[in-house]
Amino acid sequence: MHAGLRGGLRGRGAVFDADPPGLAPRLVGLLPFQHGSSPYEHPKELPFVVFAGGRGLGKSALLDGLRDAYRGRTPVALIDCEESQFAGPLMDDRPREAWSPVAQALLTIAEQLAEPVTGAGRVPFPRLAAGLLAVAAGGWSDRDVPGIRQETERILLLNGTGARVAGSAARWVGRVSVRLTAAMSGTGPVAEPIIEAALEAFSEGVSPTHRRLRKAAYWYRDYPNAGGSPKLGLILVSGQLRAGGGSRAHAEHHLVRALLADLDDAYTGALQRPHRLGRPVVLVDNAHTAPGSALVGSVLRHRAEGIADRVAFFAGLRGQGHPALRDAVRRTLPEVARSSGWTPDTSISSRALLVPLSPPAPDDTRK
Known part of the structure; x- marks a missing residue:
């Protein structure tokens, strides 16, 4: 020992x-x-x-x-499920039905797993980022635009840039957050226009950041009843989480799968690092x-x-x-x-x- x-x-x-x-x-x-x-x-x-x-x-x-x-x-992550962050939404005006302890746990786990390790780069989580963004959008209103931008940036940084990274990647995340809040009409449900604006932002550009998020969004076209539409898949994830009960459990189950699929890519897919051991x-x-x-x-x-x-x-x-x-x-x-x-x-x-x-x-x- x-x-x-x-x-x-x-x-x-x-x-x-x-x-x-x-x-x-x-x-x-x-x-x-x-x-x-x-x-x-x-x-x-x-x-x-x-x-x-x-x-x-x-x-x-x-x-x-x-x-x-x-x-x-x-990559290592540790969560304590009795911590207060899993008891309720951190944003005061977030409807509880649009918040999930499982989604919060996945965000916290992915942030820790994304920390760099010896001999290998950061693990990106584009599928999870896309799904968490859709879930978060289901509870947004125009009453807390600064909080929404902060939440957007935290989620999008899971796409491989990391919380401490500056430069072009961080500036792009900032621009996307501004674009998403601009898509809010101030009346009625905002999830659909925000998801649509996010998909448009992901489709522009040829950087690794754009390519990962594009691929991640298309992953949701296979969501049940999405009919091959990434946009509808993400809208369903957001709506089912808000619906509660079995529908919420189904959406959470798919978000867990997103985390595992992103990790699988990091270890065996095109993003595999030759020195990623264990x-x-x-x-x-x-x-x-x-x-x-x-x-x-x-x-x-x-x-x-x-x-x-x-x-x-x-x-x-x-x-x-x-x-x-x-x-x-x-x-x-x-x-x-x-x-x-x-x-x-x-x-x-x-x-x-x-x-x-x-x-x-x-x-x-x-x-």
């Missing part, structure tokens, strides 16, 4: 060990706190790992440790609350439908009886030290690997 681990992680060598590799390096493909690679235990489909148990067992410390172990070497890591703490439960369920469903992704997901869950995990493969922490023993069946929740935590002891994984 790595000597740099904090005291709260003693006895967690089943997750962090390097020789032989523990659970994390076998799933991520990289040794923790080091620059070496590790063989994959699951080279194709991998389990969604859920660390479960009551308060005080170190679930949050374990996820923090995973972030520290891989940050700067592979897998991206997404860490979801307090996953028993929104948006965690919906996010976990959506990823499991995609995998059960045969839609592969290359993301190493780890979550912390209070308790062990979540309905979405009733068929999860269950293993103790010592049992996963050298092999997960995970094989899914036909059920959705079998794509999860549930690992109950007990109070750590230094020799837990060395018996």
